Amino acid sequence: MFIFERVFFIMRVISLVPSITESLFDLDLSTDEIVGRTKFCIHPKDCVDKVEVIGGTKNLNIDKIKSLKPDLIIANKEENVKEQVEELMKDFNILVTNVETLEDNYYLIKQLGHIFGKEEKAQFYNLKTYEVFDIPESEKRLKAAYLIWKNPYMTVGGDTFISRIMEELGFENLFKNEKRYPEIQLEDLKESDLILLSSEPFPFKEKHIVEIQEVCLNQKIKIVDGEAFSWYGTHLAKCGAYYRELLDEIKFHF
Structure with a gap:
């Protein structure tokens, strides 16, 4: 996994994960920065329709990805195929994510905010997520x-x-x-x-x-x-x- 420091220039990013593509747009990245996404990246529709499709999460078009010359590719341990990610690692900076808990989710959003200089926006979404799951415990656990x-x-x-x-x-x-x-x-x-x-x-x-x-x-x-x-x-x-x-x-x- 490549640990990326905060950047201060327009970065060319490819997302191999639908939920991460949505997160990047929510953090106010533009279509000048998000240059590639999978066919399953469907949110937000008005934005993703302007981004190049580089295959599916399990069958990436490696040549297409290379042609887009990304500065960073964001993948996921479970959603992407290990061999394909390792092939891309030979030529590109890769951030491999692994989200199993809400705490993992918090650190993912925080990390993305740090990388792209969107800390305030990331904190907003993290606080909102904790509010969403502030649910009173039910009398009967079904x-x-x-x-x-x-x-x-x-x-x-x-x-x-x-x-x-x-x-x-x-x-x-x-x-x-x-x-x-x-x-x-x-x-x-x-x-x-x-x-x-x-x-x-x-x-x-x-x-x-x-x-x-x-x-x-x-x-x-x-x-x-x-x-x-x-x-x-x-x-x-x-x-x-x-x-x-x-x-x-x-x-x-x-």
């Missing part, structure tokens, strides 16, 4: 399962960022003792109070609720905004209203 994929069904283990967000919102992850993203059977979900179906990476729809409810007769099933659970960086600071509405709706059913 046991929840969070599904990210179908065919096979996959959930999240206790060592994932999604699981940490679930805990911050007052849920107990049914699969907290599992690692990363285990495959499961629908029968495994019967011990949960609540089943959360993520809108991404698999786009769960209402028809999937019907399918799962045929096996999980006694569980409340809810489709949730995957970005609100898995996108780190500044995105979390903008999820306060969504979290409140979600928790109020779930509380109504329990």
Whole structure:
């Protein structure tokens, strides 16, 4: 990992991570500075549409990246392919991020603020994020399962960022003792109070609720905004209203 000092000139940056691309724009970097992004970098739309696409998070176009001559490339340990990042390290400065907790998220935003001379803006988003998660503890801690994929069904283990967000919102992850993203059977979900179906990476729809409810007769099933659970960086600071509405709706059913 390359530790970049604060800069005082326009830097050419490529982001290989959707949530980091959004964070860079939130920190007021311009399209003159952010010169490359993945096809999954969709926020903010009016800005990202003006930035060159350099492939997907898992299949980077190395030649395209080289042609853009970046001063800094920002990657993520989980979202990008190690071999591709190592290939880029031969020619470019790389910042490899790894966000597993809210504390990690705080330091990521703080570090980005320091690198680009946007400390005040970074502090704003960090304080806002802590306000978002200042949630009164509920009387009943619901046991929840969070599904990210179908065919096979996959959930999240206790060592994932999604699981940490679930805990911050007052849920107990049914699969907290599992690692990363285990495959499961629908029968495994019967011990949960609540089943959360993520809108991404698999786009769960209402028809999937019907399918799962045929096996999980006694569980409340809810489709949730995957970005609100898995996108780190500044995105979390903008999820306060969504979290409140979600928790109020779930509380109504329990």
